Amino acid sequence: MIRMSIDRGQWPQLSRLLDAALDLPPAERDRWIEALDSSFDALKPDLRDLLSRASSVETRDFLNSLPAVSSGSSDSVTDAADHAGRCIGPYRLTRELGAGGMGSVWLAERTDDSVRRPVALKLPHVMSARIGLAERMVRERDILATLVHPNIARLYDAGISPEGRPYLALEYVEGVRIDRYCREQALDVQGRLRLFLQVAAAVAYAHAKLVIHRDLKPANILVTRDGEVRLLDFGVAKLLDDGRAEMTRLTELSGRALTPDYASPEQILGQSLTIASDIYSLGVVLYELLAQTRPYRLSRESRGALEEAILEVEPVRMSGVAPPGMQKALRGDLDTIVLKALRKQPEDRYATVNAFSDDVIRHLRRLPVLARPQSTWYRVSRLIARNRVTAMVVTVASIAVLVGAIVALWQARAAVAEGRRAEEVREFIATIFQEANLDSDQSRPASVLELLKQASNRVDALEAEPAVRVELLTLIGSGLLSLDDTDALENVARRAVDEGTQSLGSDHPLTVRARILMVWAHMYRGRTQEAGGEIDALMQVMTRDESAFGEELIELWRIRADQAIDAHRYEDAEAAAMQALTRAEASFGAQHPESLRALGVLSTAYRRQDKHAEALRTAERGRDLALKLFPDGQHAMAIFARAEYGRALAEAGDVAGGVEQLSLATRDAEKLYGPTARTVGFHLQNITQYHLQLGSIQAAVVSSTRAFDIMKEHAEPDTFNYAAALNAKTQALLAARRGEEALPATAQIQEAAKRLFGDTHPNAVGARASHALALGLSGRVDEGRALIDAVLADARRTQKPSARPFYIAGDLERLAGRHARALARAEEALALLNGGDGTAAELARVQMQVGLARVETGAAEAASMLDQALSGFRESQSEMTPAQADALVGRARLHLDAGRADEALPLLIEADQFWRDFDDQSRWAGEAALWLGRCLRTLGRGPEAADVLDRARRTLSHSPILNDRELVTRI
Structure with a gap:
């Protein structure tokens, strides 16, 4: 039989020898043992003993451990006799x-x-x-x-x-194995814990009856349709005698009845068993239910390797191997609870199953568990968790988000925070949050930003090693990054980089992380060139030793993709995003937050290249993963994923659906960060362009104005981010034809685009075209025409010019009364759009412009073009716009020319009402009123016509356009 005196220290060597012997044919094993070096002499008796019981050693289930007892024919009963009936x-x-x-x-x-x-x-x-x-x-x-x-x-x-x-x-029992039940029901962590508590209650009851099970495993635990647990197979159970179960002659005959994957170290060694053995097996079962894998990573697949791991190897923490969506919930208490149940020495485990289950219950109630020391850090983390649903919900939730972000980051980097430094970091952060005094009755606890600023100031006075100070500053900066405070982020990041560079060196891992934080500050400030240079420098450092910078290198590839997007190098952005995604999936799996971040950047890169199908597919994958990882949506990554899905949806053709998703993302961002956060500004800026596509001009003005007010607090005036936010506002103002308001901004954007991109870059060309339009709408038509002529000359030299400068040129020529030139420019724009570029609303706008120019010049097919424009507006836009009102006026004029004033009247009433609601002081309001008055006069409705024409006269007399004031004299 198996010896009871196998020494624990000898087991690893003995296990390797056993694996080698079992690979040999049985007839060769004795000869192989004799040939072993004399240094193995002490192990040879145990090795022979184990090999003589090879069938028992290889067993994996009690029902497969048939004892080797000879039987005569008179004693046998065959399986063939068993049949239904x-x-x-x-x-x-x-x-x-x-x-x-x-x-x-x-x-x-x-x-x-x-x-x-x-x-x-x-x-x-x-x-x-x-x-x-x-x-x-x-x-x-x-x-x-x-x-x-x-x-x-x-x-x-x-x-x-x-x-x-x-x-x-x-x-x-009609039920399924507990592990299968958890999978099929997609139970969350709390659901799995509550199911496990039923198992623990059954085992604790058996222990109270002095019975240990000795073969606890998922196959022996069924769950009914109603979610009730049933514990099976006490066939290997043993009645306790003074708390211990000894080997018996029966055990010797039958072999050790156990399932090795769930067996305790003392079972592997054949030692006396206590209730601690069942506690160990329960620990393995709970580990598997939560992490969805078993505790030991084996170097080779064999019984010997498994037993060696059970005896010698410390289990991997669940949070490190669980599916991504569950890792955060397992980190901390649950890791500690299960690892205590899996201690090698029985006396180090929970004393009873009740103590084990009590800690699980305490965790569910967000109380401190007994398996871990009561440190300041730990007590503060539990205090925050308990208060998440109190009256201080907004502040506490923000603090909880920050704690989660900082703790997760710190734990992910714990390998570099060793010994005393690790404890200093933990206790410092704990002290800061303890000062928030969340359990007090104060009406207003410290806000999260106040806490971070306090923490930042205290680092300066902290007597600690430079490494501790740099790490603390980086952690605080990471919190500020998550909370969108650009000013505070940059301040802390710069201090961390300076101290790290001076004290540790610029290539030290802690300094590198601080430098990455500084790159984010550059990005949010819009300093694209500074960000690009630092990214290149960091990439050289990190690729020299990729093993030391796994997660950081993935982050850097993402930043490189973002920076390339800002610099309009979209192919480079796609390549960098693919690098980030490939590395993230290889390192963490496809269901990990790092993979989610990379999917978002990749979708953006696709969108900017007009790869709409790829962008939507990628964004939808990211959206689905975000909802899986963060079901409540209240997380930065979930918000970003939803926003990116909204943009991809809009640019794939479902603009209204995209605005809906972006609006939800903006709402969530406001809840999480506050109404003036940088992220809120970005989302509002994106919503603006889709409002314009839908024809929601007033909504676009509101969203873009608010976006710019937010962004100017975060980005510097001479940066791309500042200019982009200002440009969104000017586009909305130009769409509303409020040229004088837009003019100062377009001048600023024109200079910024020239400085950032150069004269011939599409952004610079577009900025100059916008400024030309603002000049014309402000009454400086000749200046606008001169500028747009220069813009068109540059646009024609490009391989694929945008239609926008051409139809802006048509607007300016029309304002100047040069309708033939307006028609030529509009037809050039139409030819470009007919090539497949541009949105449906943009195409309708140019068709309107061509139709109006044909009306003015008497060219053919004006009616057909205007009808196409009106149809396009109705199909693509949810609200009437100035351009659609222009088309109505043009179509009505054709009816008037044909003597059909009765058909013209409803079109002109609709256009006039639009302008009275939209902007009754606009010169286009005056123009619509002018044609309505003439129509009414033609129909013989003199008094009404006089009132409307008088309104037209008053409006047009204040127009900045010279031709309008001359027109007034002919009313």
């Missing part, structure tokens, strides 16, 4: 539920007048004369008879058939 005692077999080496289990029912109910009938394969198995059956009957608990499958009956075959009639 056969009777065993008072039970008729219905169908086989399962079978193993020891016996089978059948669904059966009684044939006599007793209670008719289905039972699970347990039958051995051999006669009762085989003493070992009969003893087991009797023992299981005796044990189960003492256990009456709602979570333990009950014993209904036991006996011996007329053929001498023992049987047990057990409660038939």
Whole structure:
């Protein structure tokens, strides 16, 4: 039999020898042992003993451990006799539920007048004369008879058939294995813990009856349709004697009945068992339910490697191997609880199952658990968790978000925060949050930004090593990055970089992380060139030793993609984003937050290249992953993923759907960060362009004005981000034809674009065209025409010019009264748009312009072009716009020219009402009123016509356009 004196320290070497021997044919094993070096002499007896019991060593389930007992023909009962319909005692077999080496289990029912109910009938394969198995059956009957608990499958009956075959009639449980049930029901962490507590209650009850199970595993734990647990198979259980279960002659005959994956170290060594053995097995079961894998990573797949791991290797923390969506919930308390249950020494585990389950319950109630020391840091983290649903919900939730971000970052980088430095970092952060005094009755606890600023100031006075100070500043800066405070972020990041460079060196890992934080500050300030230079420098440092900068290198590839997008190098952005995604999925898996971040940047890169199908597919994948990782949506990554999905949706053609998604993302960002956060500004800026596409001009003015007011607090005036926000506002003002308001901004944007991109870059060309339009709308038509002529000359030299400068040129020529030139410019724009570029609303706008120019010049097909424009506006825009009102006026004029004033009237009433609601002081309001008045006069409605024409005269007399003032004299 297996020796009971195997030394724990010898086991790893013995296990490797056993693996090697088992790979040999049985006939060669003795010769191989004799040939071993003399240094192995002390292990040879144990090795021979183990090899002599190879079948027991390789067993993986009790039912497969048939003892080696010889049997005569007179004692045998064959499986062939078992079939549906056969009777065993008072039970008729219905169908086989399962079978193993020891016996089978059948669904059966009684044939006599007793209670008719289905039972699970347990039958051995051999006669009762085989003493070992009969003893087991009797023992299981005796044990189960003492256990009456709602979570333990009950014993209904036991006996011996007329053929001498023992049987047990057990409660038939219609259920599935607990691990499968958790998967199929997609239970969250709390749901799995509550299910586990039912198992623990059953085991604790058995222990109170002095019974240990000794084979706890998911296969022996079923869950019913109603979510009730049933614990099965006490066939290997042992009644305790003074708390210990010794080996018996039965165990020697049958082999050690255990399932190695769930066996405790003392079971592996064949030592006496206590309730601590069941606690260990429960720990493995809980580990597997939560992490969805088992505790040990094996270097080789063998029984020996598994037993070596159980005896010698510390389990991996669940939070490091669980699916990404569960890692955060497992980090901390649950990791600690389960690792305590899995301690190698029985005395180091929980003293009882009740103590184990009590800690699980304390965790569910957000109370400190007993498995870990009561440090300041730990007490503060529990204090914050308990207060998330108090009246201080907004502040506390913000603090909780920050704590989560900082703790997660710190834990991810714990490998570089060793020893005393690690403890200094933890206690410093704990002290800061403890000062928030969340359990007090103060009406207003410290806000998260106040806490961070306090922390930042205290670092200066902290007597600590430079490494501690740099790490603390970087952690605080990461919190500020998450909370969108650009000023504070840059201040802290610069201090961290300066101290790290001076004290540790610019290439030290802590300094590198601080430099990455500074790159983010450059990006948010709009300093694209500074960001690009630092990214290149950091890439050189990190690629020299990629193993030291795994997560940071992925982040840097993402930043490089963002920076390339800002610099309009979209192919470079796509390549960098693909690098980030590939590396993230290889390092963390496809269901990890790092992969989610990379998906968002990749979708943006696709969008900017007009790869709309790829962008939407990628963004949708990111949106779905974000909802899986952050179901409540209140997380920075979930907000970003939803916003990116909205942009991809809009640019793929569903503009209204895109605005809806972006609006939801903006709402969530306001809740998480506050109404003036940088992220809110970015989302509002993006919403503006889609409002313009939908024709929601007034909404675009509101959203763009608010976006700019936010962004100017975060970005410097000479940066791209500042100019982009200002440009969104000017585009809305130009769409509303408020040229004088837009003019100062367009001048500023024109200079910024020239400085950032150069004269011929599409952004610079577009900025100059906008300024030309603003000049014209402000009454400086000739200046605008001169500028737009220069812009068109540059645009024509490009390989793929935008249509926008051409139709802006058409607007300016029309304002100047040069309608033939207006028609030529508009037709050039139409030709470019007919090539496939531009939105449906943009195409309708140019069709309107061509139609109006044809009306003015008397060219053919004006009506057809205006009808196409009106149809395009109605299909693509949810509200009437100035351009659509222009088309209505133009179409009405054609009706008037044809003598159909009655058909012109409703079109002119609609256009006039639009302008009265939209901007009754606009010169276009005056123009619409002018044509409505003429129509009314034609229809013989003199008094009405006089009132409307008088309104037109007053409006046009204040127009900055010279031709309008001349027009007034002809009314």
